[in-house]
Amino acid sequence: MAVARAAVRRMARITAGVTTSHVPAIGAALDAGKSRDAYWNPVFSGYDFSKRWIEAARPDVVILIYNDHATAFSLDVIPTFAIGCAENFNPADEGWGPRPVPVVRGHPQFASHIAQAVIQQDFDLTIVNRMDVDHGLTVPLSLLFGQPAAWPCRVVPLAVNVVQYPPPSGQRCYALGKAIRRAVESFDADLKVQIWGTGGMSHQLQGPRAGLINRDFDLAFMDRLVEDPELQARMPHIDYIREAGSEGIELVMWLVMRGALDAKVKEIHRFYHVPASNTAVGHLILENPRTAAPDRSQS
Ligand code: DHB
Numbered sequence: 001m002a003v004a005r006a007a008v009r010r011m012a013r014i015t016a017g018v019t020t021s022h023v024p025a026i027g028a029a030l031d032a033g034k035s036r037d038a039y040w041n042p043v044f045s046g047y048d049f050s051k052r053w054i055e056a057a058r059p060d061v062v063i064l065i066y067n068d069h070a071t072a073f074s075l076d077v078i079p080t081f082a083i084g085c086a087e088n089f090n091p092a093d094e095g096w097g098p099r100p101v102p103v104v105r106g107h108p109q110f111a112s113h114i115a116q117a118v119i120q121q122d123f124d125l126t127i128v129n130r131m132d133v134d135h136g137l138t139v140p141l142s143l144l145f146g147q148p149a150a151w152p153c154r155v156v157p158l159a160v161n162v163v164q165y166p167p168p169s170g171q172r173c174y175a176l177g178k179a180i181r182r183a184v185e186s187f188d189a190d191l192k193v194q195i196w197g198t199g200g201m202s203h204q205l206q207g208p209r210a211g212l213i214n215r216d217f218d219l220a221f222m223d224r225l226v227e228d229p230e231l232q233a234r235m236p237h238i239d240y241i242r243e244a245g246s247e248g249i250e251l252v253m254w255l256v257m258r259g260a261l262d263a264k265v266k267e268i269h270r271f272y273h274v275p276a277s278n279t280a281v282g283h284l285i286l287e288n289p290r291t292a293a294p295d296r297s298q299s
């Protein structure tokens with residue numbers, strides 16, 4: 001009886017997680033038609049598999065964990081966690097005009113449900129009903145979807161403050177992922193949802209350590225994120241900054257993604273490349289074994 005009811009109940013579910021760096025120069029290279037140049041080809045090649053994978057996986061919605069870089073939120077007001085509930089999000093003008101990419105279509109009904117369910121699990125999300133989205137959100141879309149006339153799915157932006165001290169802890173981000181998962185699974189519609197964590201890997205943009213790359217840390221971080229996320233979640237923020245540079249703290253956003261997946265995940269794809277601009281690029285695709293497989297056969 002319980003089984004029969006479960007079988008007919010409509011439910012959104014998280015099928016997979018993606019992590020990727022969101023280096024703005026990657027977006028600029030793509031927009032300028034340079035993605036197959038000698039410098040950029042090795043970067044974009046790491047996403048060739050991912051483009052084919054996502055075309056088959058066909059998510060309805062991506063919950064996209066990213067950070068705003070003092071674009072939509074000035075340094076006057078900085079929410080620790082903010083969820084975009086708007087119908088549309090325009091690509092932001094970050095100083096050189098907006099990127100020539102499609103408007104990002106939100107999912108107000110789903111986003112409002114996530115906001116309600118996550119806030120009722122004691123996470124204080126800021127509700128954002130109007131904002132532009134910067135490279136932190138649009139570069140990952142470009143890397144996975146290329147240059148379509150319209151983005152092929154809806155996007156719920158979820159911004160994490162990693163720009164102004166103090167950032168949320170890795171543990172808090174991991175717990176947020178778990179709360180997001182419960183929220184998704186209580187949404188009464190058959191939605192295929194992916195969750196993406198962006199930013200990182202090691203990079204420091206300013207000061208005497210500018211250009212810092214710590215390959216050993218980056219690769220070990222990916223291993224721990226996949227295999228032992230509970231351990232990775234316990235790393236204090238100061239260790240990210242010491243090991244991965246001041247902007248390496250963006251990696252805590254990967255833990256939001258990981259918290260929303262199963263304890264055991266299937267690693268589908270991994271990519272690591274240095275450099276892009278003066279940072280390391282890292283990318284993972286992880287599937288929830290139980291929910292990802294049926295989706296494939298249906299699509
Ligand atoms: C750069 C900026 C970013 O936000 C980032 O995540 C990586 C690199 C940059 O300016 O090079």
Ligand code: FE
Pocket residue numbers: 022067069136199200250
């Ligand atoms: Fe960034």
